[in-house]
Amino acid sequence: MSDFLYLIPLLPLIGFAINALLLGRVPRGLTGIIASATVLGSFLLSLVGFIELAGLPVDQRQLTQTLFTWIPLGDFDATIGFLLDPLSAIMVLVVTGVGFLIHVYSIGYMSHDPGIGRYFAYLNLFTFSMLTLVLADNFLLMFVGWEGVGLCSYLLIGFWFQKKSAADAGKKAFIVNRIGDFGFLLGMFIIFWQVGSLNFLEVNELAPIAFGGSIGLVTAATLLLFVGATGKSAQIPLYTWLPDAMEGPTPVSALIHAATMVTAGVYMIARTNVLFMMSPDTLLVVAIVGAATAFFAATIGLAQNDIKRVLAYSTVSQLGYMFLACGVAAFTAGIFHLMTHAFFKALLFLGAGSVIHAMSEEQDMRNMGGLKKYLPITYITMLIATLAIAGIPGLSGFFSKDEILFYSFTNPQGHWLFWLVGAITAGITAFYMFRLIYLTFHGRERMDEKTKSHLHESPRVMTVPLVILAVLSIVGGYVGLPYVFQIGSFTNLIADWLKPVMAPGQALAAEAFAPTVLAAEGGHSTALELTLMAASVGLAVIAILAARALYKSDHAAVTRLKERFAGVHKLLENKYWVDEFYGATIVRPIVAGSVFLWKIVDVVIIDGLINGMAALTAGAADTLKFTQSGRVRTYATGFVIGAVLVIAYFVYLR
Amino acid sequence: MDPVAYVMVAVVLFAIGSVGVLISRNIIILFMSVELALNAANLVIMAFAKAHGVTDGHVIVFFMLTVAAAEAAVGLAMIITLFRNRGTINIDRFSLLKW
Amino acid sequence: MNLDLVIFAVSSVVAIFSAIMVFAQRNPIASVLYLILSLLSQAVLYVQLGALFMGAILIIVYAGAIMVLFLFVIMLLNLRGTEDLGLPSHPLSTPTKIIISTLFAVQIVLVAGRAALPPVTAGMLVEPDPTFGSVTEVGRLMFTEWVYPLQLTGILLLIAVVAAVVLAQKERSEDEPVVTIDQAGGPADPPTEKVG
Numbered sequence: 001m002s003d004f005l006y007l008i009p010l011l012p013l014i015g016f017a018i019n020a021l022l023l024g025r026v027p028r029g030l031t032g033i034i035a036s037a038t039v040l041g042s043f044l045l046s047l048v049g050f051i052e053l054a055g056l057p058v059d060q061r062q063l064t065q066t067l068f069t070w071i072p073l074g075d076f077d078a079t080i081g082f083l084l085d086p087l088s089a090i091m092v093l094v095v096t097g098v099g100f101l102i103h104v105y106s107i108g109y110m111s112h113d114p115g116i117g118r119y120f121a122y123l124n125l126f127t128f129s130m131l132t133l134v135l136a137d138n139f140l141l142m143f144v145g146w147e148g149v150g151l152c153s154y155l156l157i158g159f160w161f162q163k164k165s166a167a168d169a170g171k172k173a174f175i176v177n178r179i180g181d182f183g184f185l186l187g188m189f190i191i192f193w194q195v196g197s198l199n200f201l202e203v204n205e206l207a208p209i210a211f212g213g214s215i216g217l218v219t220a221a222t223l224l225l226f227v228g229a230t231g232k233s234a235q236i237p238l239y240t241w242l243p244d245a246m247e248g249p250t251p252v253s254a255l256i257h258a259a260t261m262v263t264a265g266v267y268m269i270a271r272t273n274v275l276f277m278m279s280p281d282t283l284l285v286v287a288i289v290g291a292a293t294a295f296f297a298a299t300i301g302l303a304q305n306d307i308k309r310v311l312a313y314s315t316v317s318q319l320g321y322m323f324l325a326c327g328v329a330a331f332t333a334g335i336f337h338l339m340t341h342a343f344f345k346a347l348l349f350l351g352a353g354s355v356i357h358a359m360s361e362e363q364d365m366r367n368m369g370g371l372k373k374y375l376p377i378t379y380i381t382m383l384i385a386t387l388a389i390a391g392i393p394g395l396s397g398f399f400s401k402d403e404i405l406f407y408s409f410t411n412p413q414g415h416w417l418f419w420l421v422g423a424i425t426a427g428i429t430a431f432y433m434f435r436l437i438y439l440t441f442h443g444r445e446r447m448d449e450k451t452k453s454h455l456h457e458s459p460r461v462m463t464v465p466l467v468i469l470a471v472l473s474i475v476g477g478y479v480g481l482p483y484v485f486q487i488g489s490f491t492n493l494i495a496d497w498l499k500p501v502m503a504p505g506q507a508l509a510a511e512a513f514a515p516t517v518l519a520a521e522g523g524h525s526t527a528l529e530l531t532l533m534a535a536s537v538g539l540a541v542i543a544i545l546a547a548r549a550l551y552k553s554d555h556a557a558v559t560r561l562k563e564r565f566a567g568v569h570k571l572l573e574n575k576y577w578v579d580e581f582y583g584a585t586i587v588r589p590i591v592a593g594s595v596f597l598w599k600i601v602d603v604v605i606i607d608g609l610i611n612g613m614a615a616l617t618a619g620a621a622d623t624l625k626f627t628q629s630g631r632v633r634t635y636a637t638g639f640v641i642g643a644v645l646v647i648a649y650f651v652y653l654r
Numbered sequence: 655m656d657p658v659a660y661v662m663v664a665v666v667l668f669a670i671g672s673v674g675v676l677i678s679r680n681i682i683i684l685f686m687s688v689e690l691a692l693n694a695a696n697l698v699i700m701a702f703a704k705a706h707g708v709t710d711g712h713v714i715v716f717f718m719l720t721v722a723a724a725e726a727a728v729g730l731a732m733i734i735t736l737f738r739n740r741g742t743i744n745i746d747r748f749s750l751l752k753w
Numbered sequence: 754m755n756l757d758l759v760i761f762a763v764s765s766v767v768a769i770f771s772a773i774m775v776f777a778q779r780n781p782i783a784s785v786l787y788l789i790l791s792l793l794s795q796a797v798l799y800v801q802l803g804a805l806f807m808g809a810i811l812i813i814v815y816a817g818a819i820m821v822l823f824l825f826v827i828m829l830l831n832l833r834g835t836e837d838l839g840l841p842s843h844p845l846s847t848p849t850k851i852i853i854s855t856l857f858a859v860q861i862v863l864v865a866g867r868a869a870l871p872p873v874t875a876g877m878l879v880e881p882d883p884t885f886g887s888v889t890e891v892g893r894l895m896f897t898e899w900v901y902p903l904q905l906t907g908i909l910l911l912i913a914v915v916a917a918v919v920l921a922q923k924e925r926s927e928d929e930p931v932v933t934i935d936q937a938g939g940p941a942d943p944p945t946e947k948v949g
Contacts, residue, residue, distance in 0.1 A: 630752030632745055633684075636675050640853055647860045655757055655875045660798055661865050663765045667772055667791075669858030674776040676850040682827060683776050686788050690772055693815070697795055704802040705870040707882070709890045712807050713899045716891070719814050720906045724913030726819045730826045731920035737830050738923070 005065040005082040008045050008092060009131035011038040016124035019117050028116055032107035035120035039103050039127055043096035050089045061086055061500050062201075064137060071140075076192070083137035083200060087501045090335060090494075091134040091267055094342045098259045099127050101465035105350050106251040108461035109357060119159060119249065126152035130260050134267065139188045139198040142268070146184065146232065149261045150177045156256060157248040169244035176241040180231015184268075187224030190217060191275070204274045204504055215279060222275050222282040226289075229265025233319050236293045240579055242316055246308040250353030253308060258315050258349050259342040266322040266338050270331045270501075277329060277505035283413050287327025291408075291421045294320030296576070298428040302435075303572035306363050307352050310436050314389065315345055317429060321404055324422060328414040330407035331502055332495045336480045337400035339494075343476045344385040344397055347469035351382035354458045354466065355440060360451050365436065370445035374455040377463045379441050381470040386437050388473045390430035391540045393533075396477030401426060402533050403480060409532055419532065427539035434547035442552055482529060660701035668694035681736070681743045685729055692722055757876030761801060768794035781827045785820055792816045802875050804886040 015038030019031050026034065053061050066081035084092070103123060110116050129148025136142035151174075158170025188198065194217055195203050195210040211218045229235070234242035245257045256262070269276055269286070276282055294317045301313035318341050325334035356363055358375055372379045388397035405426070409419035445452065457463065480494040550558050562569050571577075671694055674687025696715045703711025737743055771791040775784045792815050799808035884890055895903055 628752050630749030632748070633676055633679075637850060637853065640672055640676065640857055644853065644857050644860060647857075647864065651860060651863055655761055655801065656870075657802065657873055657875050658865065658870060659761065660802060660875070662862060663768065663798065665858050665861045665865065666769055667795075668861070669854045670769065670772045670775075672857065673851050673854040674772075676854065677847045678776045680779075680781065680832075682781050682823065682832065683784050686775055686784055686823065689815075689819070690775060690788065690791065693792065693795060693811075696811075697798060700799055700802045700804055700807065701875075702870075703804070703886075704875050705873050707871075707873065707885060709884075709886055709894055710898070712804055712886055712891050713894050715804075715807055716810065716895065717899075717902060717906055719810060720910060723814060723819055724909050726822055727913050727917040728920065730822060731917035734826060734829065734921045743830065743832065 003065055004045060005049065005063060005084055005135065006067055008042045008049070008082075008096070009128050009135060011041045011045070012124040012127035012131065014038060016121050016128060019121035019124060022117075026117055028111075031117045031120045032103065032110070035124050036100060036103040036107065038124060039096055039100045042127070042131065043093070043100050046089070046092040046096050049084050050093060053084060053086065053089055058500060064201075066137075075196075078140045078198070079138065080141060081137040081199075082135040084135065085501055086497050086499075087267075087270060087335065088134050090339060090497070092131065094339055095127065095130050095134060095260050098342050098346050098469070099130075099255055101468055102251050102255040102259070102346060102350065105254075105353070105462050105465040106249075108459045109251050109353055110249065113249075115159065119156075122152055122155050122159070123252070123255070126156065126256060126261070130264070133264055137200055139191065139200070139203075142271075143181075143184065143188065146228075146264065146268075147181065149256070149264065150174065150181065150232070153177070153245070153256050153261055156252040157245045159248055159252065163247070166247040169241075169247040173241040173245050176238050177231045180228045180238055182228075183224040183226070183231070184228025187221045187228065190221040190224065194221070200271060203272070207275055208278065208508060211278065215281075218275060219279040219281050222272070222279050223285065225268065225272060225275070226282060226286055229268055229323075230289065231265075232268075233262050233265030233323070234316050235265070235289050235319065235323055236296065239293060239297065239316050240582060243309050243312040243575070246306070246312050250308065250349060250356060253312070254346045254349030254353065257312065258345040262315065262319055263322070263338045263342070266319070266326060266334050269323075269326045270335050273326075273331045273502060273505040274508060276326070277508045280413065283327050283329060285327070286323055287408070287413065287415075287418055290320045290323025290325070290327050291418050291425075292320070293317070294324060294425045295421050295428075298425045298432065300572055300575045301432040302428065303569055305365050307355065307365050307368075307436065307440065308349075308363055310365075310432060311345070311348055311352055314348075314429065314433065317425060318345065318389070321401065321422065321425075324408055324418060325404040328404075328408045328411045328418060329505075330404060330411055331505070332498045333400065333403040333407050333480075335498060336494050337404055340388070340396035340400040340473070340476045343469055344388040344395075344473040347381060347385040347466060347473055348389070350462070350466055350469065351378050351385065354378040354462055357458055357462075358455050359447065360454055362447065362451060365439040367447050367451075368440045369443040369447070370441070371455070372441040375441075375457050377457060377466060381463075381466040382441075383437060384470045385473050386433045388477075389433055390544060391426050391536060393537060394474075396473050396475070398537070399477035399480050399482060402482060402536060405536055406482070406529055406532055410528070423532075423536040423539055426536050427543040429543075430540035431543035431547045434544045435551050438547060438551035443555075482533070657701040657705040660704075661698055664694045664697035664701065667691075667697065679744050679746060681733055681745045681748075684745055685726075685733070689722065689726070692718065755876075757801065760797065761876075764794040764797040764801075767791070768798070781832050782824065785823050785827065788823075789816045789820050792820070802886075803882065806886065806888045806891050 012035075015035045018034055019026060049063060053063060063084040064081060066079050068080055069077050070080050071078040103120075106119070106123065110119050113119065126149060129145045129152055131145070133142055133145025133149060136145055154170045154174040157173050158167045160166045161170070191203060191207075192198055194214075195206050197203055197206065207218075231238045242257055242262065246253055248257075276286070297313045297316035297320060301310050301317065304310045304313060318337070322334045322337050322341070325331070325337060354375065355368070355371060355378060358371070358378075359368065362368070384395070388395035391398045391401045401422075405419055405422045408414040408422055409416055447455075479497075480492050482492070550561070574580075668691050671687045671689075671691030674690065675684055678684045678687060696718055699711045699715050699718075703709065703715075733743070736748065740747060768791045771787040771794065774787040775791070778784070792811060796808040796811045796816075799805075799811060
């Protein structure tokens with residue numbers, strides 16, 4: 001009974017069709033309801049699928065449905081097929097669940113926007129693409145979804161296209177993503193070349209044999225896939241588009257650029273974990289890139305004043321955590337963090353949206369302060385999310401983050417340096433998140449009087465999703481209890497759930513790292529786990545206290561600090577000048593090269609050649625036209641001369 | 655008599671016909687020169703038919719005569735139309751189809 | 754001295770001479786008569802080549818029918834050979850053209866000289882082969898092996914007749930009124946038909 005799978009992505013597509021084809025004819029109030037209803041339908045269907053999946057024996061938990069053959073080419077068939085297994089089930093639930101809440105929130109947030117029909121059409125199209133990406137049973141269909149979400153991301157970032165910065169940000173996101181997509185495509189080609197199939201199940205099964213001993217090719221393929229992931233999931237070196245993507249509407253930032261689309265890279269790596277497990281080198285690269293991104297993005301987040309930019313860098317940083325998890329072969333932890341992050345980061349963005357909504361589109365935290373009493377629900381929910389992301393015990397972020405940190409220390413692919421970077425990043429995260437909370441909700445009210453008079457709590461349609469997400473941010477973590485807290489049968493549910501998907505990869509790794517894995521499994525040291533946990537939580541608490549001391553009421557200390565470390569502050573405030581560096585090293589030479597190609601190669605050489613040929617022809621014709629005298633007898637003479645020459649050739653020269 | 659001698663006569667006739675086409679300005683005389691060249695070709699075919707002893711050549715010549723008749727009818731009709739429109743039979747005056 | 758040779762020589766010389774005279778004088782009617790003379794001489798050569806029937810056809814169809822058509826057109830256009838034919842205005846002079854044509858002829862002769870023809874003797878005095886070139890034989894071939902080309906020739910003639918009529922008919926101008934019985938005021942004057 002898996003023939004309803006296609007309905008999960010189809011429903012949002014229907015919503016898109018209704019809102020896009022009847023653009024402007026659907027009553028304003030109805031567009032959001034249609035869009036939300038379709039996503040809710042998908043969510044319910046996903047739940048049905050999830051329950052059905054849970055009812056199956058552990059090793060048979062796969063629902064597949066092949067709709068039709070899309071591209072038959074020789075012995076290669078690209079099919080439109082869907083696969084619901086434990087991994088995609090989690091993703092589908094996150095995408096449709098969080099997506100539904102954000103759709104509902106958008107009804108309130110976008111209620112005054114004239115382009116509301118277009119907005120919901122795009123949002124539905126995005127949900128469709130994302131579900132296609134997640135449910136695809138082969139690389140090609142996944143790539144279709146992958147490109148689809150990229151397109152929707154572009155459309156929604158540039159939703160307010162009248163604003164030049166928004167249009168530019170859209171283009172930037174699209175182009176940077178394209179670089180990554182190129183890597184994804186190449187990786188796909190290598191896999192098809194070696195394995196002869198693009199179906200995930202077949203690839204997982206055949207890859208260890210097909211690639212045989214050629215670790216180099218696996219490394220190349222996985223590295224290229226990882227390039228694709230860095231583009232989509234905003235990792236070094238392709239992360240620069242994500243902060244700019246904040247030009248889009250805030251719910252879009254929450255849905256696409258925090259909860260779902262940017263996690264596609266993590267999902268893809270988890271999906272192909274067998275391949276990644278075959279190449280220790282790639283895993284190391286993934287871990288290093290993940291850790292570095294987590295750390296750098298967090299430090300940039302320290303010095304940003306735009307509330308959404310802080311969250312954007314925070315997202316980049318958290319995505320870095322997920323990649324770190326994948327890089328140390330703790331895919332389960334990565335997916336776990338992906339899920340909890342979707343809850344609390346969506347909540348943070350929606351809360352920020354609520355703040356911005358109340359502040360009459362003001363986004364600079366320096367002009368906020370003291371909002372606690374005006375926006376109580378927003379404040380409480382955002383505080384919960386902040387505590388979650390900071391890794392305070394008891395909330396979801398704590399469980400997932402500590403699982404990652406634990407595995408990065410103990411897994412054979414890990415290293416204590418990864419743990420150190422991760423723990424420090426956790427501290428920094430706690431600091432800048434509480435800086436955000438204190439600057440926004442506490443202290444002096446720094447906004448002008450006009451804005452102040454408009455301050456109001458958001459309508460129910462916006463706050464209810466906040467509350468639901470806040471609840472999820474608290475309880476979401478209990479599906480993945482750490483080893484030490486596992487009591488009786490209440491174990492690490494998510495790890496058990498994902499085991500069928502991860503088992504083949506783990507088995508492969510077990511061959512490669514046989515002794516150490518066994519050691520790690522056997523010696524799951526409670527003391528070590530508690531120590532690591534205490535260290536990271538301790539760092540976070542210290543950071544929170546520091547933020548409280550610096551930002552709670554008066555900012556004199558901050559000013560002194562800024563002056564003391566003026567150089568460092570400038571570096572962070574300007575995001576390490578990475579954008580400028582890319583501009584100088586990549587964009588400028590390309591522009592210069594293009595100008596050269598345009599002005600010299602195209603205008604002078606190519607146009608010159610063509611115009612020259614034309615001029616030559618015209619000149620020749622001007623001269624030769626006089627042979628066309630119109631006199632029949634001259635032509636006849638021509639015939640005879642020709643005949644004489646032809647016969648002469650045959651008589652004398654042959 | 656060797657049939658080759660007839661071929662030689664035909665060649666001479668053909669050359670004369672082509673000279674007539676090349677140099678005459680009167681369109682009717684030019685047309686007659688074409689007929690002359692056509693008949694020279696017929697004579698060649700007759701000579702070869704004799705040389706090989708097959709009568710098929712005669713049938714071909716018969717067809718060529720038919721075609722010549724058709725051609726003469728159409729050609730003369732065209733000459734009449736040309737003369738009616740332009741008032742001259744000088745072939746050099748009909749030189750509109752040029753650059 | 755062979756009688757066949759004499760007949761051949763005389764007919765050839767007459768054919769060539771009259772062929773030259775077709776364009777070597779200016780009167781079109783004389784040109785037609787010279788062309789007829791040339792064709793008659795060629796008919797003699799046909800007969801020498803054993804083609805009695807085709808010789809007769811050449812005289813009847815060509816010299817008889819086609820050349821009469823030429824004459825008819827010349828008289829219709831009332832040409833006297835005194836029309837203004839303008840100045841010779843060609844990049845190639847007449848002698849050049851004659852030389853080119855002569856070259857052409859010489860080359861064909863050279864090619865013909867290479868041809869390896871069976872040694873056959875033609876002439877009226879040679880014992881005729883009853884199966885070669887007779888009316889019976891030509892007729893048999895025409896209606897057996899060549900029957901489809903024959904049909905096509907018939908169609909070609911039909912098309913030529915229609916084409917000649919269409920080409921040569923006088924176009925009625927737009928403003929010329931079609932005379933009807935009412936306008937003419939009586940039944941005596943029938944409507945003018947188009948005349949080809």
